[in-house]
Amino acid sequence: MNESYAERGYATGGKKSTRAGGVIITTLALLSTFLVIWGLYYATGTGERHKVALAAAGCEPNLLSVNVGCTTVWMLERRYTSITTPAVQQLNTDVAAYTAKERHSLAAAEAALRAEVASASAFDTSLAQFPFPPVVAPMARALIQAIHSRIKLTAEQARSSSLAQLRSFNDRVKAAGAAIQTEMKLVHKALYTRPTVNQEP
């Protein structure tokens, strides 16, 4: 009698103590079932959303990207910025170093110019390897050419034998710099503009 009472009591107590767990797990299982089914249903529309996203983002189908099958304008501009921003910062630092020394120390000024040539050459190489879309490619070539001209001029300037000769290059270097800026603006604008249908390759 006592034993069966104890067993019954234990069983009842056990059920009571696990009821909350049962309610929780059932509720969460139902919620999860709904979410998984909704997720699978939503996943069936992936292909269509993919096409819409590519069209909206301005897809360049000739450029490979594993995730979306092509490189979008957004991806391209981020990649372009990741090259130009540090390069321009470095070039500005080199120019500032030259400006600080151009009147005092020929050796230091020439060292700054050589550093500028190295930075500009690296920038030039990065741009030459960049997968510019066909629409932007002519502007990019002009930009690379402008950078190349300035590199030649700066290298020549770095070979000056006096401070006066060194400074005599300044106006021409400045003009070459202005040409680079103009070309960069054109590339930037072209890159950030979605190509029209007849411009697509």
Added chain:
Amino acid sequence: MSTTRDYERGPYAREQDLYPAEPDVYPEGSDVYPDSGAYPDDALKTWGDEGELAADHQPRRRWSKCVDEWMDGRIKFGGTGVKRKTAALLLLGAWGFLPLFFMLPSLFTFNTNTIGGSVDDTLGTGAMVNLFMCLLITPVVTLTGQRWFIPLRRWYGIMFACCGIGDALGAAFFDDFAGNPFAKLVEHTFTLIGFLMVLLAIPLFITSNNWAQRKLGRYWKRLQRLTYVIWGLLFFHLATLEGFGFQRGSDGSGFAGDGDAIFHQRLYQYCACSLFLLTVRLPPVKRWIVARQQEGRNRIVFIAVMPIFALFVFGFIFIVNELIFKGTHSFVENPSSE
């Protein structure tokens, strides 16, 4: 066998002693283990342990024990014998190293462009994967009763800490945020929370060895509960990183360019995975699971848990997809611009 003696001897050194083949001592349906000290409390804990292994003390079902015993068997491998368990642990554990493997080429070549551009994606996502794998061990032990994979908990925990610390170092020295390395780690809310997580992971990493476990005694277990704090902080880290889960145009990790912002939102992935990890840890749910298992109604447990686990898998697939996608880009030193 006294608890103290076992403890002093090193809980991991002789695992066969911890799981002796004594089927009669722990008969099916038995509610508790005999207080023999054969299963010292701390001996079963490893890095990332949550100290809530009450369900581990459920009666070990026959088939679970069979799997554990089978895993202790040896396989012939090139004229020598390797424990099945060792081989399985190596195979399962190797994946934990994957995020660091992806970053190795850029580390060897000191390619700061790749390190700065993708360390947060590759190692950050890798840390998340390892944390979830570490947290997954206890629920799987609870549900299956098997124990042969318990050492993976420590391994995934260590890999989580390595990835997290690597992520913080990469962000501090190579990210394009303004300021000095320390400023880069604390100037945004999400970086500050990430930094806190790394700070908490450091003591766990340092104490993830048998020596520290013996020295710290019962405090070791308390210390390891910091894993829960890290898990909670990860929610806030991702929430502040992702604009609380709301995608704004291309702002947020949900923008992968393929139009599936919901699947790429890391906060949603976190929630999908955490629901399972949290549910099986809730004391009432654990009691319910143990009660059903004692009644021999494992099928009900699996049916109830399966949808929640399916949601975990659903979320986890996208985290792994992110890791492999960003990781392969890092490996070829062409960091993803997505």
